[in-house]
Amino acid sequence: xxxxxxxxxxxxxxxxxxxxxxxxxxxxxxxxxxxxxxxxxxxxxxxxxxxxxxxxxxxxxxxxxxxxxxxxxxxxxxxxxxxxxxxxxxxxxxxxxxxxxxxxxxxxxxxxxxxxxxxxxxxxxxxxxxxxxxxxxxxxxxxxxxxxxxxxxxxxxxxxxxxxxxxxxxxxxxxxxxxxxxxxxxxxxxxxxxxxxxxxxxx
Numbered sequence: 001x002x003x004x005x006x007x008x009x010x011x012x013x014x015x016x017x018x019x020x021x022x023x024x025x026x027x028x029x030x031x032x033x034x035x036x037x038x039x040x041x042x043x044x045x046x047x048x049x050x051x052x053x054x055x056x057x058x059x060x061x062x063x064x065x066x067x068x069x070x071x072x073x074x075x076x077x078x079x080x081x082x083x084x085x086x087x088x089x090x091x092x093x094x095x096x097x098x099x100x101x102x103x104x105x106x107x108x109x110x111x112x113x114x115x116x117x118x119x120x121x122x123x124x125x126x127x128x129x130x131x132x133x134x135x136x137x138x139x140x141x142x143x144x145x146x147x148x149x150x151x152x153x154x155x156x157x158x159x160x161x162x163x164x165x166x167x168x169x170x171x172x173x174x175x176x177x178x179x180x181x182x183x184x185x186x187x188x189x190x191x192x193x194x195x196x197x198x199x200x201x202x203x
Contacts, residue, residue, distance in 0.1 A: 013200060013203050014047055015045070015046050015047065015086050015087065015196055015199045015200050015203060016046070016047045016048075016049065016084065016085045016086050016087075017038075017041050017046045017047070017048045017049070017085060017086065017087045017088070017089050017192075017195060017196065017199070018048075018049050018051060018081060018082060018085040018087070018088050018089070019034055019037070019038050019041075019048055019049065019050045019051070019088075019089040019090075019091075020050075020051050020052075020053055020088065020089070020090055020091070020103070020106070021034050021052070021053070021090075021091040021093075022053070022090065022091060022092045022093050022099060022100040022102055022103030022144075022148075023091070023093040023100060023102070024052075024053070024054035024102055028091075028093070029093075029134040029135070029136075029166075029169040029170065029172075029173075030091035030092070030093045030132075030133060030134050030141075031091065032134070032169075032173060032177065033091060033132055033133075033134045033164065033166055033169070033188055034050075034089070034091040034132065036179065036185050036188035036189055036192075037089055037091075037130070037132055037164070037188045037189065037191050037192035037195075038050065038089065038192055039189055039192065040188065040189025040190060040191065040192030040193040041089065041192030041193060041195060041196045042192070043189065043192075043193065044192065044193040044196040044197065045196060045200075046087075046192070046195075046196040046199075048089070049081070049085065051081060053102050053103065053106045054102060056074040056075075056077065056078055056106070057074055058072060058074050058075060058078070058105055058106060058109055059072065060101075060105055061105055061108040061109055061112075066112060071109065071112055071113075071115075072109075075109040075110070075112065076114075076115060078106060078109060078110055079109075079110055079114060079120055079123055082110055082123045082124065083123050085127075086127065086128070086199045086203060087127055087128040087129065087130075087195055087196075087198075087199040088124075088127065088128075088129040088130075088157070089129075089130050089132075089191075089192060089195055090103070090129060090130065090131050090132070090148065091132050091133065091134070092131055092132075092133050092141065092144045092145055092148045093133060093134070093135070093141060093144060094133060094135050094137070094139075094141035094142075094143055094144035095144075097143050097144075098143065098144060098147050099144045099147050099148045099151075100144075103148070104151065107124075107151060107152075107155070110123060110124060111123075111124065111155060121155055121156065124152070124155045124156065124157050125155060125156030125157065126156060126157075126158070126202075127157055127158065127199075128157070128158045128159075128160060128195060128198045128199045128202060129152050129157045129158065129159050129160070129195075130159070130160050130162060130163065130191050130192070130194065130195040131145045131148055131149060131152075131159060131163050132145075132163060132164045132165070132166075132188065132191055133145050133164070133165050133166070134165075134166040134169035134172070135165075135166070135167065135169055136167075136168060136169055136170040137167060137168075138167050138168075139165060139167060140164075140165030140166045140167035140168075140169065141165050141166075142165040145163060145165060158198070158202070160194055160195060160198050162190065162191045162194035162195070163191060164184075164187050164188050164191050166184060166188075172184065
């Protein structure tokens with residue numbers, strides 16, 4: 001009896017990255033830097049899906065509501081979206097020294113049991129993530145990254161060391177939306193590329 005062994009090599013693997021922004025604001029600085037990191041991931045070879053968390057219109061997580069009504073359909077859709085991707089590229093804005101409620105709430109819903117009753121945590125556990133942030137302040141949203149890293153670590157995600165916290169972000173773009181600092185743009189692109197390479201190695 002003959003057996004055909006098919007081995008997926010790195011050159012044939014299709015790495016899918018889900019890019020999300022923790023800010024819902026139109027013209028968000030974090031959305032602008034996310035676009036640069038996405039460009040880096042795509043240049044490296046990744047397939048990137050951009051998702052606006054605000055469009056899911058998720059209610060604040062409530063265990064009583066979950067027990068009575070189950071997960072909202074939007075939460076199920078978000079779980080499916082995460083399941084279909086190999087890595088997460090997250091722009092995490094800083095609100096009063098921490099991450100945004102929008103971002104944390106989405107993660108809380110993703111982690112809840114799926115339709116068949118299995119935990120939603122494995123949708124995140126073992127997957128790779130990269131964090132970037134932008135802020136008008138001097139730390140560039142670094143405190144938000146620190147808090148979000150702790151959350152993702154708790155869920156078993158592999159957060160790569162490559163990151164970017166862009167300070168004085170309100171002054172970082174010209175009137176046409178281009179970054180004034182070419183080196184900062186290269187760093188953002190490098191984060192996206194590093195996320196792709198790490199996910200590829202673990203695939």
